[in-house]
Amino acid sequence: MARLQQTFKQGDVSRAVKGAMAGGIKVESVEITPGGKIIIKAETDRPVVAAGSPLDEWRSGRGAR
Structure with a gap:
């Protein structure tokens, strides 16, 4: 069975999480x-x-509608 092409890498996830936390x-x-x-x-x-x-x-504060 052939390996599927990677759509993301661990570094991509790390950068996204670090950016959100920053x-x-x-x-x-x-x-x-x-x-x-x-x-x-x-x-x-x-x-x-x-x-x-x-x-x-x-x-x-003025009681206006």
Whole structure:
């Protein structure tokens, strides 16, 4: 049986994970598709809360609708 062509190398995965960590992302897991696409799943420590705009804050302080 013939060997399949490699779609990724260990160095590719290492660079992707190191880049994500350098960007402040906590890596939970890494998934590699058969086509060689590297998917990094990040940990979620806290829920994402959308901050209101300054206009929304001003309106809520004045009792406006």
